[in-house]
Amino acid sequence: RNYMDIWDKRDDMVVHGTDPYNAEPSPCVLADRTLTPLDAFYSRNHGPIPDLDPASWRLTVDGLVGHPLTLSLEDLRSDFSEHALVATLQCAGNRRADLIKVRDIPGEDPWGPGAISTAHWNGVKLADVLARAELCPEAAHIAFAAPDVSDIADPPQPYGGSIPVAKAITGQVLLAWGMNGRPLPRAHGAPVRAIVPGWIGARSVKWLQRVTAQAEPSDNYFQATAYRMLPSEADPARTGPCAGISLGPVTLNTAILRPDDGARLRPGLTQIAGYAYAGENRAVARVDVSLDEGGTWIQADLDEQVSPWAWQHWRTTADLGEGETVITARAWDTAGATQPESARHLWNPKGYANTSWARIHVTCHS
Numbered sequence: 001r002n003y004m005d006i007w008d009k010r011d012d013m014v015v016h017g018t019d020p021y022n023a024e025p026s027p028c029v030l031a032d033r034t035l036t037p038l039d040a041f042y043s044r045n046h047g048p049i050p051d052l053d054p055a056s057w058r059l060t061v062d063g064l065v066g067h068p069l070t071l072s073l074e075d076l077r078s079d080f081s082e083h084a085l086v087a088t089l090q091c092a093g094n095r096r097a098d099l100i101k102v103r104d105i106p107g108e109d110p111w112g113p114g115a116i117s118t119a120h121w122n123g124v125k126l127a128d129v130l131a132r133a134e135l136c137p138e139a140a141h142i143a144f145a146a147p148d149v150s151d152i153a154d155p156p157q158p159y160g161g162s163i164p165v166a167k168a169i170t171g172q173v174l175l176a177w178g179m180n181g182r183p184l185p186r187a188h189g190a191p192v193r194a195i196v197p198g199w200i201g202a203r204s205v206k207w208l209q210r211v212t213a214q215a216e217p218s219d220n221y222f223q224a225t226a227y228r229m230l231p232s233e234a235d236p237a238r239t240g241p242c243a244g245i246s247l248g249p250v251t252l253n254t255a256i257l258r259p260d261d262g263a264r265l266r267p268g269l270t271q272i273a274g275y276a277y278a279g280e281n282r283a284v285a286r287v288d289v290s291l292d293e294g295g296t297w298i299q300a301d302l303d304e305q306v307s308p309w310a311w312q313h314w315r316t317t318a319d320l321g322e323g324e325t326v327i328t329a330r331a332w333d334t335a336g337a338t339q340p341e342s343a344r345h346l347w348n349p350k351g352y353a354n355t356s357w358a359r360i361h362v363t364c365h366s
């Protein structure tokens with residue numbers, strides 16, 4: 001069987017693995033489009049993909065609640081009001097390839113700038129479901145559990161994670177069954193997944209089956225052990241649960257999508273384009289492009305922001321001279337913060353959260 005058929009993805013995806021399937025669109029495919037087509041949306045999996053029957057699927061809501069619930073898809077649709085949201089999902093490993101150039105990161109995929117995509121999601125607000133279940137005052141975290149099992153660890157670990165109650169009850173977090181106006185595809189978590197806008201993709205748990213209110217964060221492997229920012233000198237194979245910093249909200253990032261890294265071009269006016277994404281509680285305020293590694297900067301044109309949770313595309317035209325040029329981009333957010341210059345200062349043993357300046361090399365010959 002051809003895995004492309006199973007996944008319904010474009011055949012030019014950059015595939016990091018097929019068992020489980022992990023793939024990102026090539027940069028030029030992401031360029032210019034605010035919504036990422038379903039066949040180009042990046043796919044990040046830790047184990048074999050569940051095949052859940054929507055008719056018999058149930059969501060259990062339990063833990064520190066006054067009224068535990070068992071909800072069918074039909075219950076979700078009929079008992080709660082439907083909400084939609086445009087949100088970007090970004091994997092914590094997005095742009096890891098540039099960290100690997102600093103120092104190797106064994107066992108982790110070398111994601112380029114495409115472990116990020118944006119969709120229009122629809123479903124119900126997690127807040128509404130939690131209100132119906134009546135959260136107890138001691139509930140501080142909402143844990144999500146899924147049936148897929150990863151053999152990344154010994155013994156194999158089911159996928160899950162949690163977010164603080166403060167985020168869960170904002171009304172921003174969806175239990176989504178629709179993506180870009182279509183039923184949520186199996187690869188992206190059908191029948192229902194969590195969408196946690198502004199947070200690392202890992203918290204947007206696919207194939208959601210259980211929502212548990214609890215006093216502590218989830219002890220699931222992917223919350224307690226993986227997706228943590230370890231100190232540079234730590235050995236991930238020897239660090240136990242709760243080491244390092246738990247990753248949640250994302251911060252400002254950008255990438256260059258056009259021209260292609262390594263492109264051979266004619267000298268002269270060339271369009272440079274990319275995305276910038278500010279994450280939790282910030283917006284992108286400006287994007288700068290440099291042809292001299294940060295000596296001087298050109299301000300790029302920024303697309304309108306379609307949602308507080310969506311990336312923004314940007315573009316500018318620059319006059320490229322003969323020979324090799326390093327094109328650099330950095331964004332600024334509405335708090336006046338910008339990105340660190342070098343991936344060297346951000347290197348960490350699992351290769352998460354590379355938010356350093358975007359950099360590509362092009363060569364021009366007439």
Ligand code: MTE
Nearest residue numbers: 042043044045046091146159201202205206
């Ligand atoms: N949910 C389950 N059940 N299993 C997974 O492997 N991967 C997570 C998250 N939710 C994952 C999951 C990670 S790390 C990311 S980045 C996003 O899903 C990717 O979502 P996508 O495959 O729809 O792009």
Ligand code: MO
Nearest residue numbers: 091092201202
């Ligand atoms: Mo991820």
